[in-house]
Structure formats: C-alpha cells, structure tokens
Amino acid sequence: MTGTGVGPELIRLDGVSASYDRAVVLEDVSFHIHEDQFTGIVGPSGAGKTTLLRLLLQTLTPTTGTVWRAPDLRVAYVPQLETVNWNFPITVFDCVLMSRKSTRIRPWASASEKASVFEVLDRLGIGELSKRHIRELSGGQQQRMFLARALIRQPQLLLLDEPTSGVDISTRHDIMHLLADLHEDGVAIVLTTHDLNGIATHLPHLVCVNGRIVGEGTPNEVMTPTVLERTYGAQMEILEHLGVRLVVDQAPNFDSTKLKI
Amino acid sequence: MTVLFEPFAYLFFQKGLAVAGISGALLGLIGVFIVLRGMSYIGHGLSHSIFGGFAAMQLFAAKFYAIGAGLWGIASALAITAVTKRSRVGADAAIGVITIASFAFGVALFAKFGTSGPSFENALFGSILGITTGQIVGLVAVSILTSMFVFLRYRALLFSSFDPDVAAVSGVNVGRIEAALMVVLSLAILATLTVIGVTLVAAMLVIPAVIARMLTNSFGRMLAYSTVIGMFCGLIGMYLSYFADVPSGTMIVLVGAFLFIVVLSSTGRRGLRRSAGLDRHPEDILPVKSR
DSSP: OOBSOOSOEEEEEEEEEEEETTEEEEEEEEEEEETTBEEEEEOOTTSSHHHHHHHHHTSSOOSEEEEEEOTTOOEEEEOOGGGSOTTSOOBHHHHHHTTSOOOOOSSSOOHHHHHHHHHHHHHTTOGGGTTSBGGGSOHHHHHHHHHHHHHTTOOSEEEEESTTTTOOHHHHHHHHHHHHHHHHTTOEEEEEESOTTTTGGGSSEEEEESSSEEEEEOHHHHOSHHHHHHHHSSOEEEEEETTEEEEEEOOOSSOGGGSOO | OHHHHGGGGOHHHHHHHHHHHHHHHHHHHHHHHHHHTTOHHHHHHHHHHHHHHHHHHHHHOGGGHHHHHHHHHHHHHHHHHHHHHHOSSOHHHHHHHHHHHHHHHHHHHHHHHOOSSSOHHHHHHOOSTTOOHHHHHHHHHHHHHHHHHHHHTHHHHHHHHHOHHHHHHTTOOHHHHHHHHHHHHHHHHHHHHHHHOHHHHHHHHHHHHHHHHHHOSOHHHHHHHHHHHHHHHHHHHHHHHHHHTSOHHHHHHHHHHHHHHHHHHHHHHHHHHHHTTTTOOOOOSSOGGGO
C-alpha cells in the first residue's frame, strides 16, 4: 500500500477558500488526490475537515480558487453513522440498491440488479442480512452496508466521513482492513478521522487541517510536535512503538487531585 | 338493516364516497413522503395557504377557482421550499408566517365578500354536498399524476427521502425531486380540499403514513399500506358522517385517529419504536456546526 499519491490526478483544489455565512472555514487550500491515494484528513472539531470533503464532493462551491475533477470520475461517499435516520423504513437490500445507477423505470429490482446487490453484500460479508431493517445491524455491519452502497457504484474515489466513529476496536480493525483491501483493488480513499493513534498513524498519507492545510505527508513527516501543535493548538508528545508513532497529550494543566472519585 | 344501505340510494352520497376513498388513498400515498421527510408542518401550512388562493379566486373568478388556487398553492409550495433552504429565519417560523398569513387573507376575503362557491365552513372542514363531476375528474387526474410520479421516480424519491445529501452526490437531482414533490403535494391538497377540508387535510397526510410505518419496516410496503389505510379511512369516515351528521372531513380524520389507537395498542412498543423520530431528518451530512 503506497497511497501517497503518484498516479494520475482525480481531483485538484487550487487556492480554494470556503465559508458559511461569510465565516471563513478554509483558506487557500491546495490539495491533489491521485488514483492510488489513501489519505486521512485530521484536525480538531471545526477545523474544516468536513468542509474539505464537501469541496471534494462538489456539494460546496468555493468562495475563491478552483476545483478540477477528472472527467467522468466516479465518486462515492459514506456518511457518518450519526447522521443517518435509523427509523427510516428500509432494508439492507433496498439501501444498497438505491445507489445503483439504473435507467430502469420499474421500481423493483431486476434479476441482474439483485445479483449485483448480493455480490457486493457477500463481498462485505453481510449477504445473509439483506432482509434486515437497517437498525437491526451492529455498528460494524451498518458501516459495511454503507460501504456496500458506495461500492455498488464501482467508484474510483471513495470519501468517508469518520468511518470508525463510535465503533469498537475490533470493528475499527475490520473496517480498516476492508478499506485497505479496496485500496489494493485500485480505489482511491480519503477519510476524515479524529483517531490519531488508532487510524491516522497507520495511513500512508495524512493532511492536517486547521482552517488551512498546516501539514501534509506521511505520518512520520507530519506527526511531529510542531505540526500537531499547529493543528490542534495543544502541546503533544510523540512516542515510537514498534516503528509506529503514537501521540500522547502532555500532562494536563489542571489539578487532578481536585477531581472527585 | 335497510337504514344502513339508505345513503347508497343517493347520488350525492355515491359521489361523496368515491371522492372520499380516492382522496384518502391519494393523501395516504403522498403522506408517506411528507412524514418521512419531516414535512408534516409544510403539509399543514400548505393546506392553509391554499385557502387564501381558494378564497381570492371565489371572489374574482369563481369558475376557475381550482386553477387559481392550484397556482397559488404551487407558488406557496415553491416559496416554502426556497425559504426552508435559504432563509436565516427558522424554517418553522418562516412557513408559519407565509402560510398562515395566506390563510388569514382568505378568511378576510370570505368575511368581507362572502362566496359564490363552497361555504366557509365547508372549505374548512369538508363537505359531501355539491361535489361536481369536474371535481371528481380533477381528483382522478391528480391521483393518476401522483401515482405515475411515485412509480416512475420511485428510487430517486426513496434515495432523496432517506439520504438527500448522498443522493445528490450520487447523481440524483434532489432539488428537482423536492420541487416536483411540493407541486404534487399542493395539487393533492387542492383536489381533496372540498371533501376533507383545509384544516383536516394535514391530519390525513400524516395519520395513514404513521399507521403504515407502525406495521412495516419496508418502504414499498409502507407506501401500499398507507394508501390502503387512507382509502379505508375515507370510505368509512364518509359513511359514518352521513349518520352522525357531521362534516365529512371531521369523521374521516376521527376514523384515522381511532385506527391509529387500535394499531398502536396492538403493535405496542414495536409500533412506537418504529414510528418514533420518523420526522427526524438526518442532519445535513456536512453541518456547519461540525465542520
């Protein structure tokens, strides 16, 4: 897994700024996504991670700068689980089917559509759950379902917003293995994450965001006290364990003896 | 026993029954989208808004009141869509101002100038009397249009109702679908206004859909159940209104409310859990707060 981006360009942001109601969220961002890229976007809450995703998705128009996208680029998006309406009356099968490109007029699935839905569900190991309501799945299964919905579009670029938010360690490992497999199969991946030690440090390429891009490169290049302080506005220390960088907070500057136990 | 069949001897009742059944089915069908998209308040507001156009056209061109009120309704629907998306005022407040002001305008026109068409009370609560062939044709036409819209745009409607942001990224023209849905909704309200009544249309948009949701976890089945339940409420409500001597819309809604209680009692917690938070719209995937 190289993932640092040396193949043909898929999307390019040049000098892009973005704002909501005149409040500037991202400023002067230049960022390229290549065919073989596997990138994590990290930064504190409100830093502009999701805005950057939104620019890549072209659901937000930049106030300045340009966004270039490869012609006929197939992009798929996996939202945060927290944003999903879990009471919506929909089964796993229908959830995946809705995303499939189709010129078919009739609402129900054709035999080939059924086959392609089951193929992607089986690939992600949830084929037997196709008739379940989406709320009846575990966190990991829910994430797999949305991955299936994205993959049925056969994307060249997969964008994920906090894919491991709110899942346990085992599920997090499963999801990251799945994403690594997809990347091996030639899908470029960009995800946002808050998890520096569990996710970011294991990715081949990171972008640190805090209103602008404050660092970009491999974990060894950007997971440094200087870049992390510029990103998070807090002092952090870096430890190395088995060749992997781990981020730890510096000692808290409050009197922990006053905390009630 | 013959008393029970007595109303069927009257042509006005036969017409009323047919219109009530079709109206209930139409509102039940479109109500699924209204409920799942968290648009119940828009449905409520729109029915009140259309009343303004209804009253104005009674005054200026009573023969064409349906066309005028329809255009008024569509304009209100599109204005509500625009306000909901762009306004810095809260959507609920903006809808309240636009639609209730239109309603007040209608009430003022009725009070000042009277009407040459349906009475004020009939417009509010629905009436079995005076249903014309033209109204029946209009209702059937709107029902066919709505059914075709749902059939032909089923997947786009489903995707944009469940996950509008991802649908937009996936190539669904969400704005166009929403606008079309609002137009269809305003036409459906207009077509059912005379039988159900302005103040009660919103209830018939919501009740069948909520009952259907308590009965199933499938979107397709929810559409079918809601349509059938709406038709059932329309037919039974209209029949009972004859004997109870109350406005038809009132009895149709009461039948729906009774059915809701029955289904809620029989499905218990499962039904409650399914229908809880139905109008919880998934927040914008990329909300300003969590950027």
